Amino acid sequence: MNSILVRHKWEPYLWLLPSILLMTVFVIFPILIVFKLSFSEISKAGVVSGFVGLQNFRDAVSDRTFGTVMMNTLIWVVSVVGISTLLGFVVAMVLNNQFHGRKVARSIVIFPWATSLVIQASIWNYIINFEYGNLNNILLNLGIIKNAINWRISYQIEFMWECGVGIFVTVPFVAFCVLAGLQSIDDAYYEAATVDGAGFWKKLTQVTIPLVRPALTVSTVLNIIYVFNSFPIIYTITKGAPANMTDTMVTYLYMLAFYDQRKGPATALSVIGFLILCVVAGLYMLIALRKEEQS
C-alpha cells in the first residue's frame, strides 16, 4: 500500500492538506472577510450592507484620534522591540557564561515570557497600584520613601509603564533567540581573536554580533509583529484611557468596533495594520532569502 502511494506525485500535498485546510479556514478566509468588510457599510447593530468604496478608510484616517494612536503605536513598537532587543542581548551574554545556578537562572528568565500576558498585566496593575500596591508597600517598609507615590500620575507615565511591561515580557524571547545563536559560535573564532590580540569590545563587535545577527534578525522581525499586535497589556492596564491617549492601533480598533460600534472604520484600520505587517514580513523574507543565497 505504502509503496504505491510513494510513487504518486501528489503524496506531499496529501500530507499538507490538513495544514492547508486549517490555514484556509482560520487564516485566509477571515482575512478575506475583513477585506470585504472594510469596503462595506456596517451598521451599529452589525448588519452588513452595500459597498462603500474607501469611505471606511477615510473615516478611520480622518478621525483626530488616528494620529495619536499611530504615534503611540510607533513609540510602543520601537521602544518595546528596541529596548528588549538590547536588554535581551545583554541577558543572553550573561546566561552564556559558565556560572553556578546557570540552569536555574535560565528558567527564571523564561518565566515572564511563559506567563499569560493578561496575568502579567494584571499583576503589574497590582504592583503599581497607589492604594495597595506592592511597590509602594516595599519602598515604605524599607524606609526608602515616606509617603506612597502615585505611580500612575499621568497618562504619559501610564503609557511608559505599559511599555515597561511590554519590555519585561519580551526580553526573555530575545535572550533565548540570541542565546541559541551564541551557543552555535565556535570557540575557535574567539581563540583566534585572542591570539590576534582582540579585547572584549573587539570580540563583541567583530565576532559575536556578526555571528548572532541572523538570530537577532529573526527575533526582531517576529517581535515587531507580536508587539504591534499585542492587545492584553494595554487593554488590561488602561483600556486606552484617558480619551484614547494610551491606545495603540490594536486596542483602538477593538474599542472602535465594540465600544463605539463603528465597525466599518475598525475593519479598515485592521486592514491598514495588516498591510503594515505585510511590509515588515516582506522585508524579513527579503533579508532571510538574501542570507540564504549568500550562504
Add this chain to the structure above:
Amino acid sequence: MKKIVALFLTILLMVSSIGFAAADDSITLDVIICQYGNNTTNWFTGTGINGKSFVQLFEEANPSIKLNLEVVSWNDVYTVVSTRISNGNAPDILNIDTFADYATEGLLLPVKDYCPETLYNDFFPSFIQQSVIDGTVWAVPDLASARAMYYNKDMFDEVGITVPTTWAELEDACTAIKDYYGDKVYPWGMDMTTDEGQAAFSYYTWNNNGGFVDADGKWALNSAANVEAIKFAIGLYSKGFTNPSPATQTRYDLQDMFGAGKMAMVVTTNQLPTYLKEKGYSVNFGTAALPHNEGAEAGATGVMDRVMAFKDDSYPDQAARNAAIGKFLEFFYSPEMYTGWVSMEGFLPAVSSAVSYLVKADPSFEAWLNVLDSCKFYPTAKAEWVDVKQGVIDVEQKALLGGDVQTLLDDLQAKVAGK
C-alpha cells in the same frame, strides 16, 4: 461487510427519522443572558435553584421548548451579539441594555407579538415607556438598579460634618475630610472610565437641571447647565477631592476603596451592601440622595436592562415561535423564578407582582422602590445613544486632561446633532 454497512445505514436512517420527528413538534430558542454577578451562570445553567437550573425547570414545565441558553459577560456581550448578527445568526431572545440600534434596523419583533397581555400589564408602565420608538414597544425591562450616594458614617462623625445635600455643602465636606485625614482618605469617588463614564455625566448634569436631552427630547449635550455641571465635577478632581485616576478607576475600584475605609463618599448602585458583604468589608455606611446644585432639582439615576426578541423569518411557524418566546417570558417573570433572580443579585424588580414578595423578604426594599419611582433613565431609545454614551465619556476624559468643557461639549453636540 455489506451486511454491516446496510445495518449501519438502517440504524442511521432510524435515528435521523426520530430526530426529525422530535424536531417537528419541539422548538429550540437561542437565548443570551448577561452575567450580572457570580451567581448568574449557576442560576441559569448550573444548580442555583434548589439543585436545579432555570433551563432544567423551564424545560420540565414546557417539554416542547428547548433552551439553548448562554450566559455571556458584559465585557463580551456586544462583541458576541454583533458578530452573530453580522453572520446572520442572531439569538432568538437577548438580554442586554441597549435596543435602539436593533429596533431601528428592523431586527426586533414588537413586544406585542409575543408578550402575553397579563404579563405585559404587570411591567411598571414608566419602565415600558423607556423602550418605545415611534409608538412601538421593542423590549421589556428585566430589572433595574438605582444609584445613590453612600457615605462612611464613622468618618463623618469623626470629622464632625453632616451629609451634604448641595454642591456647596459637598465641597465643604470634601475640604473638611481632606483637612482631617490628609492623603489617607479620598473624600469623593469619581468613575469616568470607558466602562461607565456616562453614569458620572448623569450624576452631575441631572442634578443641575441639565442632562442628555432637553424637554422636547432633543439632544442638548452642550447646554449651559451641562457645562457648569461637568466643570464642577472636574473641579472636584483638580482640587484633589477625588480618587487619583477617574479615567481608569472603575466603580468596583471605588467600591473597594470605600469598603477599605479609604474613601468617604461614593455614588454607586443599590447593590453596594451585597458587594461589601460578599467581599468581607465591614464599613458603617449611610445612604443619601446625590448632592445637587443650589436651586436645581435633585435627579436620581436609574439604570435598566432589557429582554428583547429577534426576528427569524426563516422559521416556518412564526406563531409557534412567538408563543414559545412568550412562554419563556412568562416562566422567567413568574414570582417563584423572578423574585429569586432579582434578590440573588440585589437588583430591583421590573414587574409589580414581584414587589410584595420582595418587601416581605426584606423591608428595606421599599425605600429603594420609592427612589426608583423618581429615577431618570438614559435616553437609550434614541438611535444616537451609543455615540452619545461614548462621546460624553470622551469629553470627561479630555476634560480631566485639561480640555475646555464648553468646546468639547460643543463638538460632541455638533457631531451628534449633525447626523
